[in-house]
């Protein structure tokens with residue numbers, strides 16, 4: 051069992067590992083918001099963080115007894131060398147594979163927690179003679195956003211058990227130049243912010259989601275697997291479509307759409323920042339548009355979880371309204 055009495059873990063961060071020519075994942079469920087149907091795994095690369103837990107490590111802290119210590123340098127090697135033995139094609143199945151392999155190798159380790167942050171690469175476009183097409187040789191590390199996934203696998207009397215498994219995206223930065231408002235908030239002696247009826251809304255979003263059935267995260271059944279690219283495309287689409295009243299409302303609607311498209315997900319969790327530009331010149335004579343500058347600190351933030359129960363309640367509300 052993990053030590054329930056105190057925090058006790060150790061591990062390695064910034065473990066970079068790249069493998070080329072991992073099979074693509076295809077056969078994903080298709081949704082209207084996204085044309086994404088296949089993840090190119092020609093470069094399958096991650097920045098990993100691994101942590102080990104176990105009562106056996108207590109004396110390494112209290113007595114300097116290293117006899118049961120797996121050096122963090124060896125953890126790095128383990129991840130990198132075992133990457134070659136990995137048979138799957140998703141980050142989620144990779145981290146699960148490593149955790150199980152670790153528990154099998156070191157009998158005194160009670161639990162392994164592993165996070166893999168994607169190192170994202172994209173094809174460059176090259177001339178084909180008649181136009182341009184994706185190079186299958188040259189890639190660029192260009193996307194701001196990256197996928198992330200975390201797992202914790204615990205040893206039990208009846209085998210290894212996954213006790214936590216989340217997938218997510220980090221650092222999605224979106225600006226909507228028109229179609230966002232923020233008004234109707236409390237006005238009192240502390241209020242200086244003017245009401246905005248059409249603001250250039252710039253948001254940073256981090257998402258995490260959990261599957262109802264942890265097995266679906268592996269990608270073994272691609273119809274049940276949810277690609278982070280599809281989640282990002284839903285967020286883009288809902289932001290595009292919705293005349294939003296606030297970031298709070300926007301993320302709720304994005305969450306509902308995601309859970310509607312992917313009933314195999316249990317929930318979706320958001321962490322967002324408001325990075326809306328400040329207006330410098332509101333009206334430009336004889337021209338459309340305004341001039342803005344970066345927002346000054348501080349920034350606003352939101353945290354919110356949308357669940358399948360929320361979606362069910364919204365659908366029931368809609369059905370009741372339709373009858374009236």
Ligand SMILES: O=c1[nH]c(=O)c2[nH]c(=O)[nH]c2[nH]1
Pocket residue numbers: 232243295296297298324350
């Ligand atoms: O979308 C927003 N939500 C807020 O709660 C808030 N507060 C604020 O000053 N600007 C905004 N924008």
